[in-house]
Amino acid sequence: MVKAKARGQGTLNVAGVGASAGGVEALKAVAAALPADLPCALLVVLHIPPGAPSVLARILDRAGPLPAVTAVNGRRIEHGCLYVAAPGRHLLVDDGRIVLADGPTENGHRPAINALFRALALSYGARATGVLLSGVLDDGVQGLAAIRSRGGATIAQSPGDALFPAMPQGAIDAGVVDRQAPATEIGRLLEELNGRTVEAADTAIDPRMELENQIAMARPFAADFDTEELGPPSGYVCPDCHGALIAVNDGSYRCHVGHAWTGEALLQARDDEVRSALWVAVRSLQEKTKLSRRLAQRVGPGVLGERYEALAREAEHATTVLGRRLDATYDAGGGPD
Template sequence: MAVPDPTSNGALPGVVAVGASAGGVEALTSFAAGLPEDLPYAVLVVLHMPPNAPSVLARILDRAGPLPAVSAVDGTPLEAGRIYVAVPNRHLMVRDHSILLSKGPTENMNRPAVNALFRSVAVTFGPRAIGVVLSGMLDDGVLGSGAIRARGGVTVAQSPSDALFTAMPHNAIQAGVIQHQASAADIGRLLTKLTDRDIEEREMEPDTRMELENRIAMGSRFSAHFDSDDLGPPSGYTCPDCNGSLTTLEEGSFRCRVGHAWTAEALLEARDHEVENALWIAVRSLQEKAKLSRRLADNAGAGMVGRRYLDAAEEAEHAMEVLAKRLSEAPAGTGEHGDS
C-alpha cells in the first residue's frame, strides 16, 4: 500500500518524531537551538516524565530555538515549523495529520512512550516520517525506529559520545535501526538535508501487527477490544504492571492481554525491582520476627521456652544481616521511570 503524497493537496509534507528520557532536557534544548527557521516538517517531542508532574518543557524549547514550541493539545492539526511537546500521562500520537493524545496502555511503564509516537508516525506518514532518538536509559525508541525504517522513513540517533545517558541511542544503533548519527546540536543541519531529499512513494503491504499495536496505544488505559492471540504466542512471562500473561510480539518484545508493552530490557529491569522489593520485605519481616521473639523470651524467662524464643530471634537476626549485606552490595538499578 502506498502512502499518499500529502504535498499534492497542500497538506503537511512530513513529521520529525523525537524521543528522549534521562538527560533529555539538555539534549532537546541543544536540538531545538539547532533547528532551521524554515523547517518544512512538524516536530513532535516525547520526553519520559512522571504522570502527575507539571511539565515546562514546551516553554524551555520555545525559548531555546527559532521554532515555536507548545504543549500538545488533542485534535490540533499539525503545522510545519512548529514543535509539539507531549504532556504527562498521555501518549503523543498522530492521526489524520492531527495530534491524538491517548491514555492507552503504558509501554515500558511509560506514558508518553517514544515507541508509541514513532509507531504512530510510521503508520500515518510512512516515508515522510523521520525518527530521532536522543539521550536516555534503557531502549525505548528502538522498536519505534524499526517501525519508521520498515515503512520507508529515516532514523537518526544522537551520537552516544554526545549524550549524557548513552543507552537509548546506543541500543538503537546496536539494533541496526539507525541510519544517521549526529550531536544534538547538529541534528538540525542534518534535518535540512533529510527533509529536502527525494522521497520514493513505494508500494508496501500493510503491516497488520504494527497497525494493531498502534490501535492499542490509541485505545483506553485498559484496552479489551483486541485479541492478544493476534499479537503472538504466549511468552511464559507475566506483566509487571498487571500480572497478566505476556505474549511474544517478536524477539525481545512483549504485550499483555490489556495492552501493556515491554521490551526485554525493560522487563528485566522490572524484575530487578521486584526482587529488590521482595528482599526488603523479607528484611522487614525478619526484623519484626526477631523483635517479637525477644519480647516473648523476656516474658517466658529462663527455661526451654525462653531459649526457643531466643534461638528464633538469633536465627532471624542472622538471616536479616545476610540479606541486608546482599542488598547493600547490589549495584544501583538503571531504572528511569519518572525521569524528566
C-alpha cells in the first residue's frame, strides 16, 4: 500500500488517541478508516508492559492509508502520520516535537493516556482533540477534561462498540465527551473537527496542569518539583512507593515522588493488595495445617497431640473461609484484567 505523505501545514492539528484492554482491535479499526489526506497528526498510547516488543506501529501501518511509526524523541510532528508510544515511556509533546519521558507512572502505567492528553491540552489548546477507546478503569478521563478546558474537542468510542466499554463509558458519565462514535467512524469525525476554523481560546492555563505535565516530563527520581503545590494531604498512601498521597482534586492523587492515581485506579490497587494479602494468608494457613498434623503424628496421642490437631482444624476452617472470600471476589469481577 502506498502511504500518503505528510502535507505541508500552517498551524498544526494534533489528536491524542488512548486505549487499553481491547485497544488493538479498536485502533486497527480507527486506522483503517482514516482519510488519506487527514489534516491532523495522531499520537497513540496503548497500555502495554514496559518490556513488551513494540509492534503496534507496524500493525497500524498495515491497517490503513496513513504511515504509522514508533515515536522517536525530538522528532517533529507532521500532519498525516500516526506516532505510537514506545513501551515504558510517556508520549508527550513540546514545541511541535515528540517528547519521550521516563517520568513517574500514572495509574501504574507508562505511557499513560492522561499524561499525553494533558500535554496536548497545554501545547495545542483548541487545536487538540482527545480520542478515548476501549479499556478498563479510567485512564484518559481526566485528560479529556484537560483538553476540553483548553477549548479542544473530545471523542469517545461508543461503549456498545468497545470490547471493554468501561473507559469510554467513564468519560461519557463524567461529562467530558463532545462526540461518541464506533471506531470505524472516528476518522470521519477527526476530518470534520480538524477541517473547521479554530480561533485561539482566551483561557487561563491551570498551574496544576502545568506542574503535572512537568512531573511527567521529569527524569526518574527527580526532586525539582513539589507535589504539595497540587493540594492537601489525602490521608492515603501510594501503592507504588508507599509515600503519602496529595489530593489534587476529588478524584485524583499524586505522591511526593510523582506517581499519579485516579480514585478508580487507586481503589483497584487496594483490591489487588487485599487479594495478595489473602493469598499469602491462605498459603500460610495451609502450611500451618500441614505442620500441625505432622507434629501431632510425631508426638502421638495425648494432650500435646490433641493441641496440634486442634490447631490444624482451626487453620483448615480459616482456609475455607478465606477461600470463599477469594472465590466471591473473582465471581464479582475482581479477577485479573
